[in-house]
Amino acid sequence: MGRYLLKRLSQAVLVVISVMVVVFVVTRLIGDPVAVMLPLEATEENRALLEAQLGLDRPILAQLGDYVADAVRFDLGDSLWQRRPAIDVVLERLPPTVLLVAAGFSFGVLLGLVIGIVSGMRPGGWVDRGAVTLGLLGVSLPQFWIGLVFIVFFSVGLGWFPTSGSGGIEHLVLPAVVLGLPVVGRIALVTRSSMIDELNAQHVKDATGRGVSRSRIVMVHALKGAGIASITIAGWELIGVLAGGAVVVETVYAWPGIGFTAMQAIERHDIILVQAVVFVVAIMVVTINIIVDVAYTMLDPRVKFDRVS
Amino acid sequence: MIRSDHLLEVRNLEVVFPTREGTVQAVRGVSFTVDAGESLGVVGESGSGKSTLARAALGMIELPGRIAGGEILWRGRSLLDKRVARRIRGREISMVSQDPMASMSPILTIGTQMTEVMTRHLDIGRREAFTRAGDLLEKVGIPDPGRRLGQYPFEFSGGMQQRVVIATALSCDPMMLIADEPTTALDVTTQAQILELISSLQKDLGLALVLITHDLGVVAGACDLLKVLYAGEIVESGTADQLFHRPRHPYTAALLGSTPRLDVKADRLMAIEGHPPDLRHVGGRCSFTPRCPHATTRCTTESPVLQPSEAGRAYACWNPLGGREAPELPTARAGHG
Numbered sequence: 001m002g003r004y005l006l007k008r009l010s011q012a013v014l015v016v017i018s019v020m021v022v023v024f025v026v027t028r029l030i031g032d033p034v035a036v037m038l039p040l041e042a043t044e045e046n047r048a049l050l051e052a053q054l055g056l057d058r059p060i061l062a063q064l065g066d067y068v069a070d071a072v073r074f075d076l077g078d079s080l081w082q083r084r085p086a087i088d089v090v091l092e093r094l095p096p097t098v099l100l101v102a103a104g105f106s107f108g109v110l111l112g113l114v115i116g117i118v119s120g121m122r123p124g125g126w127v128d129r130g131a132v133t134l135g136l137l138g139v140s141l142p143q144f145w146i147g148l149v150f151i152v153f154f155s156v157g158l159g160w161f162p163t164s165g166s167g168g169i170e171h172l173v174l175p176a177v178v179l180g181l182p183v184v185g186r187i188a189l190v191t192r193s194s195m196i197d198e199l200n201a202q203h204v205k206d207a208t209g210r211g212v213s214r215s216r217i218v219m220v221h222a223l224k225g226a227g228i229a230s231i232t233i234a235g236w237e238l239i240g241v242l243a244g245g246a247v248v249v250e251t252v253y254a255w256p257g258i259g260f261t262a263m264q265a266i267e268r269h270d271i272i273l274v275q276a277v278v279f280v281v282a283i284m285v286v287t288i289n290i291i292v293d294v295a296y297t298m299l300d301p302r303v304k305f306d307r308v309s
Numbered sequence: 310m311i312r313s314d315h316l317l318e319v320r321n322l323e324v325v326f327p328t329r330e331g332t333v334q335a336v337r338g339v340s341f342t343v344d345a346g347e348s349l350g351v352v353g354e355s356g357s358g359k360s361t362l363a364r365a366a367l368g369m370i371e372l373p374g375r376i377a378g379g380e381i382l383w384r385g386r387s388l389l390d391k392r393v394a395r396r397i398r399g400r401e402i403s404m405v406s407q408d409p410m411a412s413m414s415p416i417l418t419i420g421t422q423m424t425e426v427m428t429r430h431l432d433i434g435r436r437e438a439f440t441r442a443g444d445l446l447e448k449v450g451i452p453d454p455g456r457r458l459g460q461y462p463f464e465f466s467g468g469m470q471q472r473v474v475i476a477t478a479l480s481c482d483p484m485m486l487i488a489d490e491p492t493t494a495l496d497v498t499t500q501a502q503i504l505e506l507i508s509s510l511q512k513d514l515g516l517a518l519v520l521i522t523h524d525l526g527v528v529a530g531a532c533d534l535l536k537v538l539y540a541g542e543i544v545e546s547g548t549a550d551q552l553f554h555r556p557r558h559p560y561t562a563a564l565l566g567s568t569p570r571l572d573v574k575a576d577r578l579m580a581i582e583g584h585p586p587d588l589r590h591v592g593g594r595c596s597f598t599p600r601c602p603h604a605t606t607r608c609t610t611e612s613p614v615l616q617p618s619e620a621g622r623a624y625a626c627w628n629p630l631g632g633r634e635a636p637e638l639p640t641a642r643a644g645h646g
Contacts, residue, residue, distance in 0.1 A: 203411055203414045206411075208369060209398060209487075212399070213395075216429075301415075302463060
């Protein structure tokens with residue numbers, strides 16, 4: 001297990017570095033932060049001066065080298081927009097995102113599991129049909145659209161929740177639900193189909209013949225097997241929620257997390273801050289990946305570390 | 310409560326499976342009884358309805374399957390009542406199925422799967438159930454049971470795993486064990502050991518045993534009474550001795566001819582030509598007619614019923630083989646060894 005973790009950790013470091021290099025190069029190719037930062041009437045000299053200040057006049061490989069050397073010490077440079085260390089801005093905005101992601105993801109996984117189990121128990125029944133329809137809707141409706149519809153319906157229409165911003169639990173409900181809906185859909189669909197497979201397995205029929213109760217068969221025998229499939233999906237979902245959904249949902253609801261911050265940084269061509277956000281998200285993603293793989297080996301006795309490596 | 314003097318009594322059982330292309334009549338008017346301590350062999354080829362019969366006897370016919378007629382009584386109580394069947398399964402009747410590796414969940418330990426049945430049916434706690442599970446493993450010949458209980462099915466060989474399945478089936482001291490092809494998935498040497506284990510446990514515990522198989526060699530030593538099933542019907546029944554030495558139904562004789570034997574020298578085994586009938590279109594004639602070397606016009610127009618004949622045996626055939634002597638079998642089984 002120790003060797004396996006070490007191997008995975010070194011792979012993770014490589015992944016993060018690769019992501020950073022790509023982001024570094026791409027942000028410098030697609031936009032010019034200097035043009036955004038200076039007023040329209042700025043002269044050529046002003047431009048050259050600012051470029052020199054920011055170090056953007058040097059060859060890109062030299063910039064990259066400096067950046068990596070600093071990043072190793074967790075110095076990701078100063079945000080061009082906020083004029084303070086970018087990592088501070090990101091870490092400040094991280095807790096709201098963690099809260100939102102945790103709420104949305106738990107909502108998605110729990111509801112998805114329940115729907116998946118119930119519909120997998122009686123495939124083809126009306127509960128199942130409703131659940132599959134709901135699951136497909138959750139997967140296919142775009143989040144920015146659902147987000148806006150919910151605001152119109154629940155906030156403007158019914159006045160149950162605030163339209164946006166953060167504060168109490170009432171601010172959390174809508175964004176968390178919208179963030180969790182695709183998770184509900186996919187977890188429900190995957191859990192449903194693996195429950196159906198498990199319940200049709202020979203060992204389930206034989207367990208019935210041996211006198212194991214139906215409730216134990218569903219909740220222990222079938223669910224443990226189905227859970228192994230679901231946890232893999234759940235890991236991917238968490239990554240999707242964190243790296244994708246959060247940006248959209250935070251922007252729609254003006255939720256002060258790193259997703260919203262990323263959007264603001266992109267609008268302002270604050271390449272330093274964009275890099276910092278990507279850096280933190282990349283670290284979280286690879287960490288989640290490792291945790292999922294370890295959880296997998298602990299849940300399924302057939303998978304062992306020595307066989308994986 | 311219906312009066313029945315037998316442990317298990319199946320009366321005129323009809324099991325059907327509706328399909329889009331018509332209704333499959335899997336079990337057609339089967340009746341038999343099993344008494345305490347008795348061992349019954351049910352022999353038939355694939356699709357003869359033998360496994361359906363086994364599941365019916367456990368009250369486990371699942372949709373779209375349906376019991377269309379008849380009655381299954383366990384000590385006078387109807388197993389068609391799901392609540393009765395639930396209480397009896399595992400407690401009074403238990404089963405062992407074909408593939409031991411597929412018979413238990415691959416991701417739960419043997420100990421968990423052995424004890425979950427006991428804690429449900431017997432009035433004992435988990436700790437006591439584990440002790441009992443260890444004793445049972447020892448009884449079925451698995452060394453080091455303490456360590457084994459913490460292992461998973463994939464850590465056992467096929468034969469060992471089947472011993473575990475048997476031990477689990479017997480964990481609540483049932484009165485009857487239904488073994489559906491218990492040795493088919495095992496290699497030949499292991500088959501013999503498992504059969505021997507089942508037989509000795511049956512005698513030691515005074516179990517009633519229903520052994521379901523396609524292999525006459527399997528029932529030869531293990532069962533006192535045999536029923537031969539063809540196309541969902543019992544075509545012949547009697548003691549093992551009677552059926553092996555004086556089969557009256559041509560199908561029984563043909564099955565014997567297709568089974569390799571050590572005591573009979575045969576140049577070649579005889580395959581039974583043709584296929585079992587389509588179970589959506591049966592009745593009105595003897596189902597074996599198309600494959601029967603002795604068929605006459607009567608066989609194609611009238612369905613023979615199971616007729617009792619001498620000394621507790623019965624057969625459903627218009628032209629039974631042989632009298633009291635060894636019959637002329639449609640095989641190359643010349644020259645007894």
